[in-house]
Each structure stands twice: as structure tokens, then as C-alpha cells.
Amino acid sequence: MIPDYIEKLVRILEREDVEWEIYWEGGRVGSFGIERETLEKAQRKFFSGIGLRIGLKGKMGFSYVSGLSHTGDTLEDLVKRAIKLAEVGNVPFSGFPSPGKVKKVSDIYDPEIEEIPFEEAYELAGHFSSIMAEKKAELGGSYTLSGSLSMGFVHYGVLNSNGVELMGKSTGFSLSSYVVKKGLKSGSGYYGQSYRSLKGWEERYSVLEKALSLAEDNYNAEPGKPYEGEVFLEPGAFLSVLSIFLENLRGDNVYNGRSRFSRPGEEVASDILSISDDPTVPGGVGSYSFDGEGSPGQRTPLVEKGILRGFVLDHTFASLMGYSSTGNAVRDFRTVPQIGFSNVVVEPGDYSEEEFEGVIISRVFGEHTANPVSGDFALTVELGYLVEGEEKIPIKGNMFVGNVFEILKKAEAAGKNGERIGPAYVPGLVTHGKVV
Amino acid sequence: MEERLLRIAERLAERYRVEYFDIRISRAGLTSISLQNDRLEELSSNVEMGIGVRAFKSSWGFSSANDLSRAEEVIKIAIKIASLSSGSSRIYLGDPVRDDVEILGRKKVSEVDLEDKLSLVRGAGSSLEGDSIKNRSVHYDDSVNEQVFINSLGSEIRTVVSRVRLSISATAHSAGEMQQYWKVFGGVGGFEMVEEVDLSHWGPFVAGKAMELLKAASPPSGEFKVLMDPELTGVFIHEALGHAVEADSVKNGESILAGKLGEKIAVDGLTVVDDPTLPGKFGSYPYDDEGVKAKRVEIIKDGVLREYLTDRETSAVLGLEPNGHGRAQSYAHQPLVRMSNTYVEPGDWSFDEMVEELRNGLYMIGDKGGEVDIASGTFTFGAKEGYLVENGRITKHLRDVSLSGGILDVLRNVMAVGRDVRVEFPGYCGKGQWVPVDDGGPHLLTKATVGGLK
Numbered sequence: 001m002i003p004d005y006i007e008k009l010v011r012i013l014e015r016e017d018v019e020w021e022i023y024w025e026g027g028r029v030g031s032f033g034i035e036r037e038t039l040e041k042a043q044r045k046f047f048s049g050i051g052l053r054i055g056l057k058g059k060m061g062f063s064y065v066s067g068l069s070h071t072g073d074t075l076e077d078l079v080k081r082a083i084k085l086a087e088v089g090n091v092p093f094s095g096f097p098s099p100g101k102v103k104k105v106s107d108i109y110d111p112e113i114e115e116i117p118f119e120e121a122y123e124l125a126g127h128f129s130s131i132m133a134e135k136k137a138e139l140g141g142s143y144t145l146s147g148s149l150s151m152g153f154v155h156y157g158v159l160n161s162n163g164v165e166l167m168g169k170s171t172g173f174s175l176s177s178y179v180v181k182k183g184l185k186s187g188s189g190y191y192g193q194s195y196r197s198l199k200g201w202e203e204r205y206s207v208l209e210k211a212l213s214l215a216e217d218n219y220n221a222e223p224g225k226p227y228e229g230e231v232f233l234e235p236g237a238f239l240s241v242l243s244i245f246l247e248n249l250r251g252d253n254v255y256n257g258r259s260r261f262s263r264p265g266e267e268v269a270s271d272i273l274s275i276s277d278d279p280t281v282p283g284g285v286g287s288y289s290f291d292g293e294g295s296p297g298q299r300t301p302l303v304e305k306g307i308l309r310g311f312v313l314d315h316t317f318a319s320l321m322g323y324s325s326t327g328n329a330v331r332d333f334r335t336v337p338q339i340g341f342s343n344v345v346v347e348p349g350d351y352s353e354e355e356f357e358g359v360i361i362s363r364v365f366g367e368h369t370a371n372p373v374s375g376d377f378a379l380t381v382e383l384g385y386l387v388e389g390e391e392k393i394p395i396k397g398n399m400f401v402g403n404v405f406e407i408l409k410k411a412e413a414a415g416k417n418g419e420r421i422g423p424a425y426v427p428g429l430v431t432h433g434k435v436v
Numbered sequence: 437m438e439e440r441l442l443r444i445a446e447r448l449a450e451r452y453r454v455e456y457f458d459i460r461i462s463r464a465g466l467t468s469i470s471l472q473n474d475r476l477e478e479l480s481s482n483v484e485m486g487i488g489v490r491a492f493k494s495s496w497g498f499s500s501a502n503d504l505s506r507a508e509e510v511i512k513i514a515i516k517i518a519s520l521s522s523g524s525s526r527i528y529l530g531d532p533v534r535d536d537v538e539i540l541g542r543k544k545v546s547e548v549d550l551e552d553k554l555s556l557v558r559g560a561g562s563s564l565e566g567d568s569i570k571n572r573s574v575h576y577d578d579s580v581n582e583q584v585f586i587n588s589l590g591s592e593i594r595t596v597v598s599r600v601r602l603s604i605s606a607t608a609h610s611a612g613e614m615q616q617y618w619k620v621f622g623g624v625g626g627f628e629m630v631e632e633v634d635l636s637h638w639g640p641f642v643a644g645k646a647m648e649l650l651k652a653a654s655p656p657s658g659e660f661k662v663l664m665d666p667e668l669t670g671v672f673i674h675e676a677l678g679h680a681v682e683a684d685s686v687k688n689g690e691s692i693l694a695g696k697l698g699e700k701i702a703v704d705g706l707t708v709v710d711d712p713t714l715p716g717k718f719g720s721y722p723y724d725d726e727g728v729k730a731k732r733v734e735i736i737k738d739g740v741l742r743e744y745l746t747d748r749e750t751s752a753v754l755g756l757e758p759n760g761h762g763r764a765q766s767y768a769h770q771p772l773v774r775m776s777n778t779y780v781e782p783g784d785w786s787f788d789e790m791v792e793e794l795r796n797g798l799y800m801i802g803d804k805g806g807e808v809d810i811a812s813g814t815f816t817f818g819a820k821e822g823y824l825v826e827n828g829r830i831t832k833h834l835r836d837v838s839l840s841g842g843i844l845d846v847l848r849n850v851m852a853v854g855r856d857v858r859v860e861f862p863g864y865c866g867k868g869q870w871v872p873v874d875d876g877g878p879h880l881l882t883k884a885t886v887g888g889l890k
Contacts, residue, residue, distance in 0.1 A: 035688050040525060042517045043498035045768055046506055066484050067503030081481070088550055089479035118513070122520055144689040180690045180811045188690070188811035218812060226658070256472045257570035258607050260614065336478060369804045369818025369838045373607060373614035376654065378838035378887020380816040382809060397814050399840055399887035401657055436657035436887055 002167075005068055006159060009050065009075050018083060019055035019161045021096045023292060024048075025333050026068050027154030030118060032125035034147045037133040039126050044118055049333035053096070054082040060093035061086030062336045094319035096160040100296040107283035110197035113171040114153040125149045128175070128204055135208060143215075145208070147177040151198070164294035172285065173200045177208045179215035187219025187396075189383075194285045194422050214363070217394040218383050224395030224435065227386075230358040230412075231433035235419035235426040237361040237400070240379060242275075242346070242426070244404045247372035249302050250339045251313035251328075255321055260373055260405065264308050269408035271306040272349055279327065279342035286343040286423025292331035297342065300326040306409075314339050341423070348427035349414030359435055360385040360392075361400050375404040381435065398435045407431050437461070437507075442586050445511045449491065449588055452519035456527060457491040458587035458727060459511065461504075462767040465546060469553060469576040471561045481550060488767035489514040495523025496749075500768040526752040532590030533729065537722040540598045541626020545578040548627045553578075556602070556630065563639020564606045566647050571607035573618075576630070583725075583767070591727045599623070599718065599872060601862055602630040604639065608646040615649035615835060617642050617820060622862040623716045623874070645821065652835035655822060655888030661797030661851070662839065662884045663790055666858040668800050668819050670875030672882075673708055674778050674865070675806035675815040676843050678875075681735050681743075682761075682773040682867075683750035685810050692813040692843055693741060701741045702847035705783055708736040710745055712760065712776035718862030719776040719873040726762040726771050733759050735778075736847075747773045765869035772867060780877030783853025790852050790881050792828045798886060799823040799830055800837055803861060813843040839884040846882050854878030 002010075006024060013020045026048030033041035049066040063082040065074060086093070132145040150173070157167040176192030191210035193203060233241065253259040261268065269275075279288045279297035288297050293315050301309040313321070314329035314337050330340030353360075363382040370377035378401040386393045408431075415428030441459055449457050463485045470478040488500040489511045497517025499510040557574050564572035578600045585593040601622030608615050619642050621633045664672055685691040693701065702708075712721050712730035721730050726748050733743050744754070747762030750773055762771035791799070802820025809815070822834040859876035 035684075038523050039495065039521075040523050041496045041498070041770065042520070043496075043500075043770060044513050044517065045499065046501040046503065046510070047768070048503055062478075062480050064480075064482055066486065067505065069503065069505060085479055085481065085550075089476060089554070091476045091479050118517070119520070122517070126522070146688060146690075178690075182689070182811075186692060186811050186813070188809060252472075256573075257609065258573075258616075334482075334484075336480075365807045365809070366816035366818070366838060366840070369806065369816065371616065371836045373616060374836055376836035376889060378657075378816075378836075378840075380807075380809075380814055380840045382812075382814070396812065397840070397842065397885075399657070399816075399838065399885055401838075401887040401889055403889065434657075434889075436885065 002159065005070060006157065008072065010159065012075055012079050016079065016083065019096060021053040021158065021160040021293065023051040023158050023331060023333055024068065025154050025156035027152060029150060029152035030121050031150030032148060034125065034129040034132060037129055037136050037145050039129045042122060042125065051333040052078055052082045053336060054086045055093040055095065056083060056086040058093050059086045059089065060091045061089060064333050094316045096162050097164060097293055097295045097315045097325060098162045099164050102166060102290045102296045105280050105282060105287045105289045105297060108170045108196050108287050110171045112198045113151050113173060121151060124201060131204060131208060142181055142183050144180045145177065150174050158290065158294040160294060166290050166294050168289055171196055173198055175200060175204055175207045177211035179211045181215050181219040185219065187215050187221065189214025189218055196283050196285060214383060218396055221383060221394035221396035223397040224384065224386050227359050227435040229432065231431060232353060232356045232358065232360045233429045233431065234360060234362045235428055236421060237364050238429045239421050239424050239426045240364050240367050241377065241404055241407060243367055244370045244372050244375065244377055245408060246341065246344065249311050251311040251317040251321060252339050254311050255317050258373060260375065261308055264310055266308045267306055268308045269303055269306045270411035272411055272414050273303055273306055273408060274347040275303040276301045276345050277312050277328065277341050278345050281343045284343040284423060286341065288342065291327040292329040292337045295325040295327040295329065297327045312339055312341060344424045346426045347414065348416055348418040350416050351413035351430055353415055353428055356430065357387050360387060364400055377402060377404060401434050401436055407433060438584055438586055441507055441511060444508055445515065446588065448512060448515045452515050454491045454493040454515055454518045456529060456588050457489065457515060458585065460488045460583055460585050460725065460767045462486055462581060462583045464579055464581040467553065467578045469557045471557050471574040473572055474561065486767040490770060491515045491518035492527050493518040493521045495521040495525055496770065498770045502768065525749055527748045528752045528758045529589055533727055534592050536594045538596040539624055539722065540596065541628055543626040543628045543631065545598055545600060545627050546580060560602065560604050560635050560639065563635045564604060564643045566606065566608065566643035568608045568610045568647050568650065569606050569643050570609045573605040575603045577601050585727045587727055593723050593727050595722055597624060597721060598626055600625065600627060600629040602633065604642055606643040606646040608650050610650050613650045615646050617645035617649060620862055623718045624720045625716050648833060649821060649835045652821065652833040654890050655798065655834040655837045655886055656890045657886055657888040659883060660886050661794050662882060663794045663797065663799045663825065664880045665801040666856065666876050666878055667803045667861050669780055669877035669880040670861050671803040671806045671817045673780050673877060674775060674875045675808045675817050676841065676846055677708055677735065678710065678775045678778045679808045680810045680843055681745055683744040683746045683754060684773045686744050687750045687753050691810045696741050699741055700739050701844060702736055702739040703850045704739050705853055706736055706739050706847065706850050707734065707781035709734055709781060710775050710778045714777050714859065717777040717859060717874040721776065724760040724762045724771065725764040728758050728760040728762065730760040745773050745775060747771060763871045765871055769869045772869060774867065774871050775865060775873055777859055777874040779857065779859045779875055780853065780880060782855050782857045782878050785852040785854050787854060787856065787879055790854060790879055791825060791830065793852055794825050794881055795828050797825050799825050800839065814840065815843060816840040838887045840887065841884040846884060849883040850880060852881040854880065
């Protein structure tokens with residue numbers, strides 16, 4: 001049922017000779033910070049607001065108001081402000097979506113998260129910190145363990161003058177752990193994971209163990225020798241490199257001449273690679289039934305067997321480019337819709353990592369210093385391994401350098417075990433690379 | 437309203453026996469304009485209000501809302517959360533502060549018509565012309581944040597701070613190659629911060645650089661002597677030193693510089709400062725978000741680590757003076773220890789002397805951002821462009837350069853510090869929250885690993 005305050009806003013808008021779109025949301029986030037195995041920070045935040053887009057004589061105006069309980073005057077002002085911005089701003093208006101067939105995506109809302117009393121959430125965080133304290137007691141003083149736990153829910157809706165009338169709700173839960181080991185040298189490991197339900201809590205021990213294992217390897221790692229040849233990118237490192245490539249598949253970048261690509265059909269990667277964007281994955285942390293302007297969520301093939309198949313689009317850029325929206329408008333009430341990815345899915349292959357000899361790149365950082373249009377990157381190796389026969393020597397501090405377009409074209413095999421990293425489903429990748 | 441909320445908070449604080457609380461009530465006016473090629477993509481002008489309440493009883497409780505009708509509720513929640521605490525931390529309390537500061541610049545952004553802001557953006561867009569320029573982007577943002585800070589010590593501080601930022605960017609295409617270049621202007625002040633930018637110089641400069649980079653070569657790879665320009669020196673010192681001296685990472689035992697106060701960690705002659713009191717810089721502020729007066733901090737003096745950046749909690753736990761570096765992205769965020777304007781003080785080398793000293797290596801220019809692992813001390817940062825230096829002469833133009841190094845190694849490898857300090861590179865620093873910062877310094881000669889494709 002449409003909330004009263006939105007109905008009140010609609011009545012005001014219907015008096016004006018304009019096209020309109022209302023996006024509203026309200027929710028709560030609780031989060032907890034653990035420092036040195038102790039729960040040091042706890043917070044509960046409330047957020048809500050209404051974003052209004054107006055289409056008037058081919059121009060668009062946008063304004064928002066925070067909070068949901070407003071007087072008629074405040075809502076009148078919101079409408080006037082958005083209309084004025086349409087009149088003075090000259091932002092081109094490409095229309096709003098018409099109603100589409102929206103299928104409900106399952107398992108993206110867990111009522112337990114919305115209903116959990118703060119004290120119980122606090123107890124969970126306290127328990128997570130006590131697991132860390134026990135681990136520290138077992139491992140000794142050279143380790144420092146910290147982490148976070150957070151959960152939240154949001155209710156949201158989109159309504160427009162074309163008849164779109166959609167409402168949804170979703171929840172999120174996340175756990176992270178950061179371990180530092182100090183002795184004669186130092187090393188660290190971070191691991192975090194996000195979920196849609198409180199079931200994620202069951203993974204608390206493995207989240208900590210993964211961070212510990214990464215810290216242990218990082219502690220033991222030393223800079224490796226320069227290397228050029230076959231490399232195995234573990235899913236985390238592959239996703240870092242892939243993120244540079246994905247910038248080129250955003251419709252706004254394509255339209256505005258900031259992408260390497262201009263139209264589908266081009267061979268952009270090795271034929272072992274197939275990549276899609278899919279907000280319909282049940283329980284996916286990037287999943288949704290409809291996007292920020294009410295277009296249905298749908299699976300969008302981006303690369304199939306190395307061939308570019310499409311771009312991620314919202315309604316505006318789809319209209320400008322002569323395509324249909326792929327349902328990738330991402331927003332909150334403060335922003336107009338922007339193009340974003342939902343769940344990025346890379347098809348796994350049949351390669352078994354155990355067969356690999358050469359350099360494994362496990363974790364890298366510095367992706368934002370890469371040039372997405374030229375594709376050149378130089379990333380710091382946070383953790384990698386040199387594998388020679390039975391020996392697996394951890395390395396760090398080197399730079400993994402290359403060109404993302406070449407790395408993807410030279411890909412020889414995708415790992416058979418995909419890993420979920422937040423909203424991405426990624427296998428490992430065997431390719432040719434250089435470490436300096 | 438503040439008086440009433442304070443009374444409510446005091447009553448609850450007494451009931452739940454919390455040691456300290458503070459309340460931030462913020463009202464921010466925000467304007468944002470984006471232009472891509474000649475198409476206006478975004479124009480928004482909004483006002484946002486909110487309240488954030490923090491309470492301390494050996495650990496922190498925090499609550500916030502952007503709906504002021506929840507003000508009483510968030511006070512109650514923050515104080516109740518703190519009362520659940522089982523932590524063992526401490527905070528600096530100190531004397532109450534009462535002040536009212538407005539920094540709005542000469543030409544208040546609230547008094548500049550939207551049409552004038554649009555006209556500046558369109559002018560900036562058209563200044564980015566060039567034969568092979570396929571994308572011209574301009575982003576303009578201004579914000580005026582009025583914040584009332586009250587706390588249980590009796591502080592009552594009203595600050596009104598205006599920030600303005602303009603970025604211009606060009607993407608060039610030719611024969612399958614693509615390159616981007618950009619430049620950012622702005623600071624704390626009024627519309628004059630960007631109105632006085634000479635776009636007839638900077639527009640063609642940025643477009644020209646994007647086109648020149650199409651012909652530039654990939655850099656070599658390996659360890660090199662690297663001469664950094666003032667902009668790159670800024671990101672280098674921010675990443676290589678700044679994050680590791682934020683005292684929360686020291687307190688938590690994570691930083692590689694924990695326990696090293698008073699130790700010589702860099703070469704003689706290297707002095708590094710973080711100064712939020714510099715007039716007009718993007719990272720400047722009069723009081724931090726814990727109501728502590730902003731203070732200039734000499735992090736390194738002549739190679740010796742002198743001070744960490746601190747907030748109320750880390751200063752108490754580590755037994756140091758608080759120096760006003762507790763900053764929050766907004767009322768909806770808890771303050772964290774953050775940098776402000778971080779820079780290297782001048783040395784006595786001229787640019788020509790430094791190129792001669794470098795002899796063979798790389799001259800790297802401009803900031804593409806960086807990242808650091810403060811525990812292992814490895815950091816990475818990107819330069820917008822560079823040049824090869826051969827036999828003391830600047831030669832081949834280079835593109836897409838990223839560098840990395842170890843914090844302690846590179847600080848000890850500084851070979852020369854220039855005379856020509858510039859701190860005029862406004863940006864944002866992310867640490868779970870985004871805050872405006874500036875950084876810079878003079879030209880600086882050191883060693884780093886260069887990740888080139890050759």
C-alpha cells in the first residue's frame with residue numbers, strides 16, 4: 001500500500017502539468033566495531049527520504065527531502081524546487097520507464113534483521129569479539145584481531161506518472177575481520193563477507209580463520225623475484241583486474257566516449273570467458289526485483305565466450321543509445337539514478353588450481369590508479385605465491401603489471417571453483433602476466 | 437532546540453552514568469552540477485539536516501537520523517548503547533569551548549545564482565577543446581555546512597564552513613589509444629575559489645595533456661630513483677606516512693609506526709606537517725568534529741617522528757596531547773582520526789639541481805590517488821604522467837605510471853627536498869568515510885618501485 005505521505009505528494013504533482021517520478025526509502029543500520037578484540041563502537045542509524053524527478057518540456061529537474069514525515073508545505077516546496085531546476089537547468093529529459101514485468105527475487109529480505117532488538121545485535125557483536133579474544137589467547141601477544149559486524153534493512157518504493165508503482169524491502173548483514181601479526185616483521189590479513197540474512201552469522205569462525213590465514217601468509221611473505229609468464233589470479237585478484245575492465249561496460253561511459261568499446265559484437269576476451277550482470281540471483285547481495293527507476297531486474301549477458309554482448313544501462317542512457325534499460329539504475333533518495341552493476345557473474349571453467357606452477361596472485365590493491373580506458377595497470381601485490389613443484393612460497397610487495405584487455409585476451413583457463421566476493425561470483429583465472 | 441536537547445541528554449547521561457556525550461546538529465546546503473561533453477547530466481541543489489549523537493562510557497555509542505523529529509530518540513539510543521559498554525577505553529575531556537566561526541569566503545555560494553554556476557561549468561566544458569578529445573567532463577560542487585556542536589563538558593560551538601570544488605577532465609582517442617587527464621581546483625571559501633581559476637589556461641592545458649599522452653610511452657619497471665612533483669609528493673606523503681601516524685591505527689597496534697615516537701624514521705632535512713589551520717585549503721577546518729580546536733602538527737621534524745594525529749580517545753589512551761584530528765564525513769558518521777592538509781616542508785634544492793642529482797631515473801608528475809597497508813608498510817600511488825631522465829636531462833614522455841614502496845624504506849631514501857612548496861591539490865580521502873583533504877610539498881627525490889609495462 002502506498003504510504004500516506006507519498007499519496008499526498010502525488011496529489012500535489014497531479015495538479016502540475018509535468019511528468020514525475022518519486023523514489024522513497026526508509027531504513028535503519030546497526031553496526032559494531034571491534035578493536036583489539038574488544039567491542040569499542042556501537043551505533044544505530046536511521047535514514048529516510050524522498051527523491052523527486054520532474055520532466056518538463058524535455059528538461060529534467062531533481063530534488064530531495066530527507067525524512068518521510070512532512071507537512072503539505074514542505075512537499076509543495078519540494079515540487080516547486082524540482083520544477084524550478086527543470087526550468088533553469090536544461091538537463092535533458094529522456095522520459096521515465098513504463099511498467100514492466102517485475103519478478104520477485106527470493107531471499108533478499110530476512111525479517112529477523114528488521115525485528116532484532118538492539119541488545120541482541122549487541123550480544124552477537126560481543127560474541128564475535130569474544131571469539132577473537134579466545135583466538136588471541138590461543139595464539140599469543142604478537143597478534144591483534146579486530147573486525148566489524150553490521151546489519152540493516154531498507155523499505156523503498158518507486159512511483160511514476162507512467163503508472164510504475166513498486167515497493168520492496170531488503171536486508172543486509174556483514175562480518176569482517178582484520179588480523180595483524182607483529183614480530184621481527186609484520187603482516188596483516190583482511191577478510192569480509194556480506195549476506196542478506198542473519199544466516200551469515202554461521203560463517204563467523206570461517207571469516208576469522210580466513211583473515212588469520214591471510215595474515216600468516218602475509219607475515220611470512222617477502223618480495224619475490226621479477227617474473228614473467230603464466231600466472232594464476234585467485235578470485236580476489238581476478239576481480240580487482242576485472243573491475244578495471246567493467247568500467248568500459250557501463251552505458252554512460254560508452255555513450256560519453258569514456259569506454260574502450262562502442263558496440264557489441266567485438267572480441268574483447270579469450271573464448272573461455274563469459275561474464276554477466278544478474279540482479280535475479282536468489283539471496284545475492286547485489287540482487288533486486290526492480291531497479292532505482294522501476295525497471296525489472298534481469299540477467300544481462302556482457303561477454304559471452306569472449307564476445308562483447310552488451311552494456312549495463314539505465315532508462316536514460318538506454319534511450320539515448322537506442323537500447324532498452326537493463327535494469328541497472330542504482331540510487332538512493334539523494335541521487336538521480338546512476339548506472340551500476342548488481343551481481344557480476346563470471347562463469348567458472350574446469351581448471352584445477354592444484355595443477356598450477358608459476359606465480360599465484362592472491363590479493364592486490366591500488367586498482368583506482370589504473371587507467372580503465374588504456375587498460376594499463378600496476379597493482380601492489382598484497383599476497384601472492386611462487387609455486388615450484390611442491391613448494392609454495394608466499395610473496396608480497398611486488399607490483400603486478402599489465403594491460404587488462406591483454407590479460408583477458410590471454411586467459412587460458414578459468415578455475416572450476418568460483419568464489420563469492422560480496423556481489424561478485426568469480427573463479428580463478430590462468431593467464432599470462434608480469435610481476436616486477 | 438539545542439538547549440532542550442542538551443537538557444534531555446544531561447538527564448539521560450546521569451541516569452545511565454555515561455562519562456561524556458556530544459550532539460552534532462547539521463544543516464548543509466549542497467549544490468552539484470555535472471556536464472559531459474555539452475550535455476548537462478546533473479543539477480541539484482538541496483538542503484539536508486540531521487543529528488548525530490555520541491556517548492562514551494569506556495566505549496562509544498552512536499546514533500543518528502536525518503529526520504530531526506527523531507532527535508530525542510537518537511539521544512536516548514546513543515546513551516543507552518554507551519551504557520551497555522564492556523570496553524576499557526578512555527577519553528580526553530578538557531575545558532569547555534564556546535565559539536562561533538563562519539568561513540564563507542568573499543563571494544558566498546548561497547548568494548551566487550544557479551545560472552552563474554551553470555555558466556562557469558559550461559565555460560569550463562568548452563575550454564577543453566582539442567582535435568582528438570572525445571569526452572569533456574566538468575563537475576562542480578559547493579557545500580555550506582552549518583554545524584552546532586554541544587557536549588557534556590559545556591562546549592557550544594557553531595561553525596559554518598563553505599567548500600567549493602571544480603574538476604575538469606578530458607579523454608582523448610586516436611588510433612585505438614585512449615588517455616585521460618584532469619585537474620581539480622577548490623578549497624574552503626566562496627565562489628571566488630573557482631571563479632578566479634584561469635580556465636583559458638587550464639582547459640587547453642588539460643586537453644593538451646590528454647592528447648600528448650596518446651603518444652607517450654609505457655614506463656620501464658623496477659626500482660628507480662624518482663623525482664616527484666609537488667602534487668605527487670602530496671599523495672606520496674599522505675599514503676607513505678599520513679595514514680600510519682593516524683593514532684587509531686597506532687592505538688590498535690596496527691601501524692608500522694606504533695611505538696616509534698622520538699625515533700629517527702626519515703632522513704635529516706625531511707619535515708612533514710599536517711595543518712588544518714591553513715587558510716583556504718580543502719582540508720581546513722576551525723574545530724574538528726569532537727569540538728577540539730584544529731592544530732598544526734609537526735609529524736616529522738628533521739627525520740624524527742614527533743607526533744601522531746590524535747582525537748579525544750587516542751590522545752587519552754596513548755597519553756598524548758589532543759590535536760584536533762577527529763573528523764566525520766557528516767552528522768551521520770562517528771569521528772575517526774583523519775588527516776587535513778598534509779605536506780612536506782621546503783628544503784633547499786632547486787629543481788635543476790634535483791634533476792642533475794637524479795641523473796638517471798624518472799620524473800613523475802600528478803596524483804592519481806594511492807592506497808596503503810599500514811601494517812606491513814607497503815603503499816602504492818599513481819602518477820598522471822612522467823618523463824624519463826637520462827644523463828641529467830628530461831627526455832621521453834611516459835604514461836600510466838604506478839609506484840609502490842615500503843614506508844620506512846622510502847622515507848630513508850629521500851635524497852633531496854626542493855624549495856618550491858605547493859599545497860593546492862584538493863581531494864577526498866577514504867577510510868570507511870570520505871573527508872576533504874589537501875596535500876602537497878616541494879619536488880622530492882627518492883627511490884620507489886615503478887610498475888611499468890616495459
